[in-house]
Amino acid sequence: xxxxxxxxxxxxxxxxxxxxxxxxxxxxxxxxxxxxxxxxxxxxxxxxxxxxxxxxxxxxxxxxxxxxxxxxxxxxxxxxxxxxxxxxxxxxxxxxxxxxxxxxxxxxxxxxxxxxxx
Numbered sequence: 001x002x003x004x005x006x007x008x009x010x011x012x013x014x015x016x017x018x019x020x021x022x023x024x025x026x027x028x029x030x031x032x033x034x035x036x037x038x039x040x041x042x043x044x045x046x047x048x049x050x051x052x053x054x055x056x057x058x059x060x061x062x063x064x065x066x067x068x069x070x071x072x073x074x075x076x077x078x079x080x081x082x083x084x085x086x087x088x089x090x091x092x093x094x095x096x097x098x099x100x101x102x103x104x105x106x107x108x109x110x111x112x113x114x115x116x117x118x
Contacts, residue, residue: 001047001058001069007105008033008045009112016091019044020083023075027051029117033106039091045104047072059090061099068099 010033013019019036022028023044033045041062048056055076060067071090075083089095107114 001045001060001102001104002049003030003047004103005105006116007031007107007114008043009107009109009114009117010035010043010045012037016087017080017084019087020075020080023055023057023087024078024080024083027055027076031107031112031114031116036087036091042090043067043104044087058102059095060102060104061090061096065101067102067104069102070095070099 008031013022013034014037016036019034022034028046030046030048030051033043035043043060044057045060047058048054054074056072056074058069059071059073061070073086
């Protein structure tokens with residue numbers, strides 16, 4: 001993750017297809033993150049430099065020692081089909097071998113507010 005002090009608020013998404021649509025079709029606040037229902041060990045966290053820039057998301061995997069970033073993907077440059085393949089590859093563990101440890105901050109408050117989304 002490029003932004004080491006960014007606090008993310010993670011919301012659940014029901015299917016990989018729906019996540020692909022969200023990642024390719026919407027510009028998100030910089031503090032946005034997603035988790036996929038049924039796959040609690042993976043997170044997609046916004047790592048973009050600005051809302052009007054490329055939609056870059058870090059894919060993180062939870063381990064016994066915290067999180068590792070297994071990939072960084074510019075979803076705004078992908079089709080829904082390409083994004084879905086990337087998500088499915090991550091969930092299948094295809095990126096796990098290249099992971100590096102990261103420190104992240106998550107806000108689990110029901111009504112998240114920060115300077116990036118307020």
